[in-house]
Amino acid sequence: MADTLSPALAISADPPRNMTRIAVASVIGTTVEWYDLFLFATASALVFNKVFFPSFDPLVGTLLAFGTFASAYLARIVGAALFGHFGDRLGRKSMLLFSLVLMGVATFAIGLLPDYRAIGVWAPVLLLSLRVVQGLALGGEWGGAVLMAVEHAPGHQRGLYGSWVQIGVPAGTLLANLVFLAINALLPSEDMLAWGWRIPFLASILLVVVGAYIRLNVTETPTFNRIKRSSEQAKVPFLDLMRRSWKTVLLGGVATMSTGSSFNLIVAFGLSYGTQNLGFTRNLMLTIVLLSCAACLVLLPLFGWLSDRVGRRPVIIGGIVAEAVVAFPLFWLMDTRTFAGALLGYLLMMAAFAANYGPIATFLAELFGTRVRYSGLSIAYMLAGVLGSAATPFVTTWLLATTGQGSSVAWYMIGTAILSAGALLLLVETVRRDLAEAA
Numbered sequence: 001m002a003d004t005l006s007p008a009l010a011i012s013a014d015p016p017r018n019m020t021r022i023a024v025a026s027v028i029g030t031t032v033e034w035y036d037l038f039l040f041a042t043a044s045a046l047v048f049n050k051v052f053f054p055s056f057d058p059l060v061g062t063l064l065a066f067g068t069f070a071s072a073y074l075a076r077i078v079g080a081a082l083f084g085h086f087g088d089r090l091g092r093k094s095m096l097l098f099s100l101v102l103m104g105v106a107t108f109a110i111g112l113l114p115d116y117r118a119i120g121v122w123a124p125v126l127l128l129s130l131r132v133v134q135g136l137a138l139g140g141e142w143g144g145a146v147l148m149a150v151e152h153a154p155g156h157q158r159g160l161y162g163s164w165v166q167i168g169v170p171a172g173t174l175l176a177n178l179v180f181l182a183i184n185a186l187l188p189s190e191d192m193l194a195w196g197w198r199i200p201f202l203a204s205i206l207l208v209v210v211g212a213y214i215r216l217n218v219t220e221t222p223t224f225n226r227i228k229r230s231s232e233q234a235k236v237p238f239l240d241l242m243r244r245s246w247k248t249v250l251l252g253g254v255a256t257m258s259t260g261s262s263f264n265l266i267v268a269f270g271l272s273y274g275t276q277n278l279g280f281t282r283n284l285m286l287t288i289v290l291l292s293c294a295a296c297l298v299l300l301p302l303f304g305w306l307s308d309r310v311g312r313r314p315v316i317i318g319g320i321v322a323e324a325v326v327a328f329p330l331f332w333l334m335d336t337r338t339f340a341g342a343l344l345g346y347l348l349m350m351a352a353f354a355a356n357y358g359p360i361a362t363f364l365a366e367l368f369g370t371r372v373r374y375s376g377l378s379i380a381y382m383l384a385g386v387l388g389s390a391a392t393p394f395v396t397t398w399l400l401a402t403t404g405q406g407s408s409v410a411w412y413m414i415g416t417a418i419l420s421a422g423a424l425l426l427l428v429e430t431v432r433r434d435l436a437e438a439a
Contacts, residue, residue: 019157025217026165027167027171029141030142030166033100033103035171039179039180051115052123073389076385077382079137079140081379084376085375087374087378088234088237088372089234091224092144099138099141103133103134103137107205143374146365149161159304166304167297169296171297179199179203180200183196234371241372244372248380252427254419255384256420259388260384260388263353264393265396266292269392300357302354303319307358307359313429317421319353324418326348327414330348366430367427
């Protein structure tokens with residue numbers, strides 16, 4: 001009977017039965033993925049320059065560690081296209097499970113890698129290879145998690161439920177830094193560098209098991225089921241996407257770029273700047289990251305909810321402008337070399353990031369039709385990662401070494417904010433769009 005209904009009625013005939021369960025499944029899965037990703041980022045700032053690149057100057061070692069960190073963002077584009085193809089052809093749920101397991105295996109393997117002293121150059125080569133696998137997995141996971149939430153959600157709450165997926169970023173970062181904070185507190189530096197850093201990577205396999213179990217118990221989205229029942233899937237989603245919507249993909253990626261720049265400014269560059277240039281202890285900087293991520297957990301759904309009421313673009317543009325405004329104060333406050341000053345700077349930037357990042361997942365999903373939505377959403381977001389997140393640690397470290405002033409990095413943040421704001425203004429408002437009819 002459902003096959004004979006119009007698209008809109010077919011969707012309304014099969015409404016989401018348990019949005020709480022779907023939201024929890026999305027949050028836990030993305031938390032695991034981002035825990036693995038930012039575990040690597042934290043280790044790059046604090047450990048990997050000594051364990052895998054010890055024969056280089058400290059600055060060069062840090063740049064090489066961040067370069068390995070950035071390599072995953074290029075792999076994420078490939079992963080987005082690959083998982084997007086099968087996600088649009090076969091369904092969202094199966095790709096979510098596969099990407100989660102792939103990420104978990106790669107992260108666990110990093111925890112088993114011999115260091116540079118044991119196998120020489122093969123250590124960083126293997127590290128880079130596993131980092132690429134992580135990137136491939138994340139390239140497919142995030143988009144699928146967003147669609148599981150957004151395509152199930154009632155039309156008037158898509159911003160709210162899409163923002164729940166975004167919680168995985170600060171939650172994963174919080175977990176990654178909490179584990180490192182605990183290990184730093186319990187182990188001397190020698191043991192930390194010798195074997196302690198491996199514990200968070202090996203422990204991630206437990207989170208993967210929990211995330212996979214929860215995701216096995218959620219259903220496929222009603223919008224994809226309608227496309228599948230009527231055999232309307234795109235034969236080659238990527239080609240369809242590029243033929244019809246390449247400008248939207250490009251603009252969506254640039255519009256999202258500043259989220260990666262601002263967040264990585266805090267979790268990657270901020271850690272190394274605080275410990276290496278300002279004299280903060282690793283534990284103190286990790287504590288600041290933890291507290292700001294905890295605040296972000298509350299702010300993300302708040303801004304997602306707000307976008308359901310006033311529109312996606314007003315909330316996102318407000319966050320982008322705030323990121324630019326806060327860029328210089330962040331470094332002025334850190335340069336006070338006080339815990340209170342650094343924490344305030346982090347909280348200000350994290351609030352701006354939350355306004356930008358909370359609604360962006362739903363906004364990107366609503367830009368594309370159902371037949372190519374997994375591919376379009378994923379590629380646009382991963383393109384933003386290459387433009388913003390991947391470049392940020394490398395560029396900011398270079399700027400600091402060249403100028404000797406942390407505030408010089410603020411100009412980089414302002415530049416990415418201007419580009420993102422310009423691209424966003426060229427895209428349409430999507431809050432009233434009917435996903436059921438966007439085939």
